[in-house]
Amino acid sequence: MSARTVNQKAWWLVLPVVVLVGFNAIVPLMTVVNYSVQETFGNNKFFFEGVKWFEMVIHSARFHDALKRQLLFTAIVLAIEVPLGVAVALAMPRRGVWASVCLVLMSMPLLIPWNVVGAIWNIFALPDIGMLGWTLNRAGIDYNFTRQPVAAWATLIAMDVWHWTSLVALLAYAGLSAIPDAYYQAAKIDGASAWAVFRHVQLPKMKHVLTIAVLLRFMDSFMIYTEPFVLTGGGPGNATTLLSIDLVKIALGQFDLGPAGAMSLIYFLIILLLSWMFYRVMTLGEAE
């Protein structure tokens, strides 16, 4: 008897998006699921294999190695980028001309196409003609990222920090800008040290933006492909073969669609699980 107050017509506007997303994401995803449970020997003939590939992947030492490398990479990168980003945000001026200048400078690394980032660092770190490589070797450090696993890792991490710390810094800066002056004034009057101000005023108020920053960095670094691929190609050997690189090798290099499909799905589920855990931990204690 009572008519609906809510107007449903808006859903029609969403339809084009739904179609596009469906076409570009759901359909390929379903194709992958399809491959992951089948076996093919070519000629477009497929045989249903059930969970065979999943079992294979889960028990494969190669997969475990790649996963371990990936987790290590993500952990290191987060541990460096989040505190560094916050520190940079704290140092950035909040008012005046320099504020705009700093914002532009901080945005620049984020605007470079990812494969170009890889290429820049590749040349930069070359031991004989790259500025970094040559300087290090001249300084007495035996550095060659194409041959030494440790050097490769160090370079990879340095590249990621250079590329993505800005994101954390900009998000933290936005969070800091939202804190009203009265909090700083009260803290000054209370005689709080700079560290106490950070701990009790700035950090709590930045909680929301930091949650977003950490989640974004986690997901992106876990899925990273272009930059390490261009930098090291996964080498030397498989020292820097992260999960995604390994996946592509299996799928396109060896054309093992079945295992690749299974690995993709497992990869997807791992990211989903870890992201959910992160999110729960960070929003714990927020009574709404």
Next chain:
Amino acid sequence: MTLALKNVVRRAGGQTHIHETSIALESRGFNVLLGTTLAGKTTLMQLMAGLVPPSSGEIGFDGRNVTGVPVQKRNVAMVFQQFINYPNLSVYENIASPLRVARLRDATVAERVARIAELLQLTPFLERRPAELSGGQQQRTALARALVKDADLVLLDEPLANLDYKLREGLREELPRLFADRSSTVVYATTEPAEALLLGGHTATVHEGRITQYGPNGTVYRHPVDLTTAQVFSDPPINTAEVVKRGDTIRLSERVSWTAAGSLRALPDGAYTIGLRPHHVLPATGRGGVQVDCTVLIAEISGSESVVHFDLGGLTWVSLSPGVHTFKVGETARFELDVASCLYFGPDGARVAA
């Protein structure tokens, strides 16, 4: 236009924001929703406007059921506490915006905007942006935009709360005049009893999601149906105390009692709660009323009035008297209670006689 709510309930997030409420609002004069923050005033206004649907119940405009009608079709105007204007439009365009949505001719728009701007003293500011205006002028712009629409229902949600004291006074005087010759139903939400009284019209006291009373201001103020209404509609807060009636005597404490007069005599013996507003408790002048000797706790003088908090047998009561009366904290002073103005409430809070 008569606005009626029939058995309206609003639940959200597992909580009942508005308990079953039925009310019919007058179309002339102000209808004030008076209550503390979170009492439900804003929710009621959102229900009336159609911004939120009721969980059950009906809303009627002039007898027509409009419960499912979206807000765009209801011919409603609303003014908020924060000065809400389109920041990138000039004052002229802000005021004209509802008329442009209705696709009126430019000439008509210009004429109506000019008339409203004149009424609200905005004519010199028509080309400016809201950000360049003072708080009072921004709120006038918002009001102008609400008025130009000639809506059936105008909702004002604490529009003066963010303004300076004196600006608030000035605008409050103007508001009834602005709406005087219109046929719109006006609903005004506020937390201040003084404002409800000064605006005139009818008042609905809102408390914890319920409307406790609705009627002409004078009636709700002087003849509240229960203790909650009396407390909501008092500033400073009403003084309360427990009394016992035995026979013809009403006793507050060992030394304070008075004779039950008139209709009070018919009340059954027992315990009651009395409410006496602070301006009926005055420094003793021998004029009459029940005399009490008490210790002064806090004394405040505001130039035109004196406010004294004193200890009445363990209770803290407040006296509000015109003029300047100086008291020293800790001294014993004599006050007289105008018990003829006492409101009596039964154990359930409902008012009994007098």
Next chain:
Amino acid sequence: MARIRIEHLRHSYVPRPAREADWALKEVDLEWADGGAYALLGPSGCGKTTLLNIVSGLLRPTAGRIFFGDADVTASPPGERNIAQVFQFPVVYDTMTVYDNLAFPLRNRGVPEARVDPRVREIAALLDLAAMLPQRAAGLTADGKQKISLGRGLVRSDVNVIMFDEPLTVIDPHLKWRLRSKLKELHQRIGITMIYVTHDQTEAMTFADQVVVMHEGTVVQVGTPVELFERPRHTFVGHFIGSPGMNILPCRLENGVARFAGVAIPTANATTKTPNGARTEIGVRPEFVRFASAGIPVRVAAVSDAGRHQIVETRHGDTVIRLLLDERDQVPTVAAHVSFDTAFTRLYVDGWLAG
């Protein structure tokens, strides 16, 4: 404990002030005795918050000096001035409990824990916060948070002055009343100098022993609430203080006697000389206007019920004259006369009290 003296204070937010309008504070000279309750009262933009921030040290003045006792503190930061400030929006450290919030200023100054505990409990009891000490500060209501802000100031034993910057803005009216009385009670008990900034004249007048009325960067009048109410030195003070404000009637001076509408109005003050073309006005508060059988003829335009009294708006031509009636009095139906209490009727020349 200290006396506060402000000398020739001027302040501008613009780096190179050129016009008069660039100065937020135009010339302020004030002296506040130790232990008093003071209010800075004025409309938005009058400079009261600027003045408060200069006294607390959060702002360095462009010119002028400020003394605490005999010491020139103009250049000292807030930490060295021994002041506490309560802001408009409640400032609490969300991550800490109420107890830790109150203990924070003491711990920052290195006070031993053994002394912190009794002090925190003492102040919490004073503010009715004792039951909430173990709770997280973020969960309290607005007035609870303001009490915490106040408590952080009271907890320090070295505080000379507590400043309040419109602290009741976000509080509900019926709680506002209680918190206001609480502040007054606190002042009566503790006796520290308190400076209260507000645009609400009721708050200022009930709290302060002395009120400083400001308008557009200058101090218009300093006085007790009674003085400001009965003897405003400027029509602005008359208008701003009192609800409703003072009635201002334009008048003509003939041989030193003010005349309005052809009727001679006796005033409490008088002046013999007025500059040519000066604006002369009579100011009288509604509290001192009465209906009478003779006087200024008026018609009753509107009656407002304010609960404890009625506000009657009468008009003579374009001039509005307001008066107050007891709630039970009858209002004359249309035409009547009003007369003023001479002792409280004053003459103003160009806005200022004459004579």
